[in-house]
Amino acid sequence: MTTQLSQCLRIDLGIPAVQFILATSLVVAALAFWIRGHRSLPGSKWFILGIVFMLWWLASVGFEISSAGKTCKVFWAKAAWPGIVLLPTFWSFFLFEYTLSRPVPRRIVVLCSFVMPAFVFALAATNPLHGLFYSAGTTLRTDATFPYVYYEHGPYFYFSIAYLYVLTMGCTLIAGRAALRADPSVRSFFVKLFLTTIIPIVSNVLHVGFDVKIFDVDPTPFSFAVSVILIFWLITDRRWIDMNAIARDLFFYNSRDLVFVLDRDGTLHNTNQSARDFITRYDQTLKTPPQDLPAFGPVxxxxxxxxxxxxxxxxxxxxxxxxxxxxPIALGQGQPLLGWAVAFVDITTQKQTADRAIAAERSQAQFLATVSHELRTPLTAINGSLSLLTNSKAKISDTQADSLMRLMTKNAASLAALVNDLLDTQALASSDFNLNREAGDLQEILGDAIASMATFLPEKNITLAYSPLDPLVPVFADSVRLRQVIVNVLSNAMKFSDSGTEVGISLKTTADTATIFIKDNGRGIPPNSEEKVFGRFSQIAEGDERKITGSGLGMHISRQIMLQHGGTISYESTLGAGTTFAISIPLDQTA
Incomplete structure (x- = not known):
């Protein structure tokens, strides 16, 4: 028995087939050791286990070739079955986890890693009892370079092969599906992965169906070894196991920035999709040299x-x-320059953000200057009047005292208006601005606003021309806030109108909207000035017109009030011919 066992453990390194198996095993073992350092690879544990059982299978084949008698050869043929079953099993698990990025279900792992391999091995090991795995026609033949066993397969063998074909077909479907759905940047890898997957399937079909052999044995383990070596080539090509390489490819192909790869002489070698789309706007053939491209050519x-x-x-x-x-692209430090990877980064959003930040800073500075001026002027008048009344009371007549009191009252009102504007602006910005809406008559609100402006800028002698409508104009609105909007527009119209002119006011209605038109005869507003007119802390007037007082908040607040009413405020203007503001608000359909 000991002599027979020692004969079965014999390895003849002089046989070329054994030498090939040994060399293949060393390469595969080195690959397994290398992969141990890349545990981030999805399915890496299954890949390593697959290599382990590939080595098992190859070792069994080597011992079978080296053995002299039928008994030893059949023994090693049966001993190979754990490797025969588990290699495609773990290969399938690896492909599943790598291409689908999710773990193999536990019940599948238990069934395919333990139950089915143990069952198939038991069928092979108990063949002497039932003869249904290798039947009686299994014989030793000596008509080749070295003796080999011709296996006459029984039903249990074909059952085991059918089970393995289900696994390998699953491999093929998984790899094929991944190749079809892969991103273009990594599709070439999945196509190669699909091709390497079908190699063992084809070789096993040729062996089982057509008795094709290598070294007079089943070529399947060798074809698996070829597949693994091809995968090793893919590894050295750094396109599948190296997640960083895949990430770089994905970034290159999918980046919205324009990326060009050119050599030292300026010849374009590659572009990403964004750069290719840019070139095709001017040249569908993609043959335009980069130095001739519009805008980017000088770079x-x-x-x-x-x-x-x-x-x-x-x-x-x-x-x-x-x-x-x-x-710069070079093979290493100090090596000659090969070319460049040139990227044109789209900074449009950043530039727009920076421009808005600069505009906001300027607006804030202008606001501080405006508020400082608006605060200083009335405070100076109030302080001056109080000083005169306090320090020179005996020298001031009653008429002069009354004039100083009126001056202080007027400037105190200006301060109150400025503070109210600031508070309204803050409330609007913080969503704390609430309307007290109720049913009312727009004509009545408009009439009150016009009446309140009767004593505004009396020195300019501005006429407010308005003819009321007869019928009621019902609105559901905050009458105080709506009056505030009308007063803001009227005060602006009067400020910017020449002395002795007229401000026209009219009210028109449609089926669902009422619109107040306020027309002045001033100098007009320059085109494209909406942001300034309705912006915060800004005014259109410059030069001499800057003498006109105001915080620059009134029209901004007015727009926000109208938006909350579901209405609008807009204007039409012609330089030198005046401006017409339109204040529109929905009618109260329930009135």
Whole structure:
């Protein structure tokens, strides 16, 4: 028995087939050791286990080839079955987890890793009892380079092979599905993965169906070894197991920035999709040299001529703004320059944000200057009047005292109006601005607003021309706030009108809307000034007109009030011919 066992454990390294198996095993073992350092790979444990049982299978084949008698050869053929079953099993598990990025269900792991392998191995090991795995026709033949066993397969063998075909077909479907659905940047890898998957399937079909052999044995383990070696080539190509490489590819192909790869002479070698789309706007053939591209051409020319980017690398083009970045390509430090990877980063959003921040800073500075001025003027008048009344009371007549009191009252009202505007603006910004809406007559609200302006700027002798409508104009509104809007527009119209002129006021209605028109005969508003007119802390007037007082908040507050009423405020203006403001509000349909 001991002699027979020692004969079965014999390995003849002089046989070329055994030498091939040994070399293949060393390569596969090295691959398994290398993969141990890449545990982040989805399914890596299954890949390593697959390699372990591939080595098991290859070792069994090597011992079978080296053995001389039928008994030993059949023994090793049966001993190979754990590897025969578990190699495609773990290969399937690896493909499942790698391509679908989710773990194999536990019940499938238990069934395919323990139950079915144990069952198939039991069928093979108990063959002497039933003869249904390898039947009586299994014989030793010596008509080849070295003796081999011709196996006559029984039903249990074909059952086991059918089970393995289900697994391997699952491998094929998983790999094929991944190849069809893969991102273009990694699709080439999945196609290669699919091709490597079908190699063992094809070789096993040829062996079982057509008795094709290698070294007079089943070629399947060798084809698996070939698949693994091909995968090792994919690994060295760094396109599948290296997640960083895949991430770089995905970033390159999917980035919205324009990326160009060109050599030292300026020949374009590659682009990402964004750059390709940019080029095709001007050249469908994609043959335009980069140095001839619009907007970006000068950057490429200087890079090629001087190996540096221009000092001003911000490039405006087609309503967008880009910043150029160039990364030299060389094989190593101190090696000759091969070319560049040039990226044009879209900074349009950042530039717009920066512009808005600058505009906000300017607006704030203007606001502080305006508020300081608006506060200083009435405070100076009030302080001056109080000083005169306090320190020179005996020298001031009753008429002069009354005039100083009126002056203080007027300036105190200006301060109160400014503070109210500031409080309203803060409330609007914090969503604490509430309307007290109730049913009312828009004509009555308009009439009150006009009456309150009768004593406004009396020195300018402005006439407010208004003819009321006869019928009721029902609105559901906050009458105080709506009156505030009308007063804001009227005060602006009077401020910017010439002395002795007229401000026309009219009210028109449609089926569902009422609109107040207020027309002045001033200098008009420049085109595209809506942001200034309705912005915070801003005024259109400049030069001499800047003498006109105001916080620059009134029209901003007015727009917000009208929006909360479901209405609008707008204007039409012609320089030199005046401006007409329109205040629209929905009618109260329930009145």
């Amino acid at each position: 490429f020319r200087q890079l090629i001529d001087r190996t540096t980017l221009p000092e001003n690398v911000e490039i405006p083009h087609d309503g967008k703004h880009f910043v150029a970045r160039a990364y």
